Amino acid sequence: MRWFRFAIFVAFVAVLQASLLLDIIALPPLGSKPNLLLIMLVFFAINSNTTNAIITSFTIGFAADISIGSTMGSQTISFGLFGTALAYLHRVIAIRKVHYQAFSIFITAFTTGTLAHFLALLRGRPNVSNVYYAILGTAIYSAVVGPIFFLLASWLMRIKTHRFGRR
């Protein structure tokens, strides 16, 4: 794992996520935007070994906490938990095809979003009526954009994503 490159990549994506640049591609009516950090989480969970996946999941979660401006710790825990779970799942079921990857991103986005919301509630953030629509919108958008982002991420991190091709 190229950790320095990973750190630069995480910082870049965190800034991109925090800036309003993604608002340009936001979709009405809820202004849904893809969560690039979450896509990154899935990418490293399925393209690294389990130990590295645990480290990257928590690191990306921490980056999400400070960049998205959420309740500190909520994203760290939810990203770390589901990133680790996905890495273990990947040892049993290979997530290689594009639509499997998109589905993984969708499920991970929905579960991490929901858990982060509940953890935020635990810290006293108010309950918002349409939060699940917002999470769903982000999950769908991230699932659509994810496989394209995977190509960029694999090129930047010099990770071969199709090393287990059919023989």
Added chain:
Amino acid sequence: MRAQSPKRDNPSLGAISRPMLFTWFMLTGLILLFAPQNLTNDIQFAFARVFRWPLTIGKNISLYARTRQPAPGANFDEKSQYENYIANLQEQLRQKHREVIELSGLRDRFHALENAGLIMADVIRSSINETRSELTINRGQSDGLVKGLYVLGDNSIIGKISEVSPRTARLKLFTDPASRIAVRIGNLNVDRLMQGLGKDEAKIKYIPTKYKIRVGDKVMARKNPGLLDTSMIIGVVARCERDERNPSMWDISVKPVCDIERLNSITVIIMNPQD
């Protein structure tokens, strides 16, 4: 078929097992979650400070893109600033008139923001979505900002300072779901709490239907001595319907009177500056 692990595990972490690694990270997450908010906010403020330059560029690009393709219905321009200014003047005049009538003869002059300290600040970053509506600004404790101060954008109240660090501060917009601001609608002499709904909307409840409220009526932030010594415009009534649960009450939606997402600078009101 069982999938292989892409690589062998990191040998440099030799003595630390995966469950132990996971447990340590999880503990860190829990510490962050339950740590006092003023400590954890410092980390978020530090991020905004360190990456201030790229964040501002990103914001400007986004604003430029949206200015070129204006969203339907969004028609906030310089004219709306003047309209808000006029609305504030009208409100001051009305309040003055009422005081004169009520206090009959007392020569109490209306000093709106005459002695207040007004601090201009640039918006570093905005987080406006369904779950939160907040702005991070480049002024903080060292500039005299404290929690609870009211903030103006395009001559209208847009929210209050919610968190402060030495050099930056976070502003909770009145549309944030956690925001509660006392308001009054138009000329009605009824004060109610306005609660944010996220994105670009807030709600006022518990106003009996006996009061006549129309779409477009101005909503004024109620004066809050020490923090806001005069009522000021905060929004307009965007929708007014009977409450589904309680048909004898109005269910009122309020929209801001300026395009908050496009604000590059705001003004913080300090009613009683120390120096």
